[in-house]
Amino acid sequence: MDNRYPISGTVTEIGETKEFSAYFRKREFKIRITDTDGQNRIIERILKFSLINNDIKLIDNVVIDDIVKIQFYLDGKDYSKDSITSNYTGPVCYELDIITSPTRETKEDKKINMIVGGNAPLKQSTLDELMVTPTLEKEEEKDEFAIPDINDEFKDLPF
Numbered sequence: 001m002d003n004r005y006p007i008s009g010t011v012t013e014i015g016e017t018k019e020f021s022a023y024f025r026k027r028e029f030k031i032r033i034t035d036t037d038g039q040n041r042i043i044e045r046i047l048k049f050s051l052i053n054n055d056i057k058l059i060d061n062v063v064i065d066d067i068v069k070i071q072f073y074l075d076g077k078d079y080s081k082d083s084i085t086s087n088y089t090g091p092v093c094y095e096l097d098i099i100t101s102p103t104r105e106t107k108e109d110k111k112i113n114m115i116v117g118g119n120a121p122l123k124q125s126t127l128d129e130l131m132v133t134p135t136l137e138k139e140e141e142k143d144e145f146a147i148p149d150i151n152d153e154f155k156d157l158p159f
Helices: 053-059 107-116 127-131 138-145 150-154
Strands: 004-014 018-021 024-036 042-052 067-081 084-100
Touching (some): 042 053, 053 084
Antiparallel strands (some): 018 024, 024 042, 067 084
């Protein structure tokens, strides 16, 4: 039986890297998925995944609200301390791809643009860009907005 699973969802939280020893680092993130329960009702679930050691860098380019596709496996081990044994089990992400991002262009966006016609996606404007008022040069203002002199207009007429 293979212990590797794919899943897609929207990133809702990205944690900080925690260093437990010189050989073990961990970073956690959460995704929101839409699922169905036992009675076929659609529900939203929040799932937490771990990134271990070198795989921590997989989430460096991800931001909140990115839709990602991940591959993960279930990891678990027993831990004994003071004659008490505990078990730690959880999903560990080993592959992560950004499917779409509301704040930047992704590989998937580029593929869609090539199919649709090669046009770049619309860039989301910032408030500062929207507040800028275009200025006209002085010559253009005179030509475009000047009130014509009535005498000049009729000077060639015989009366």
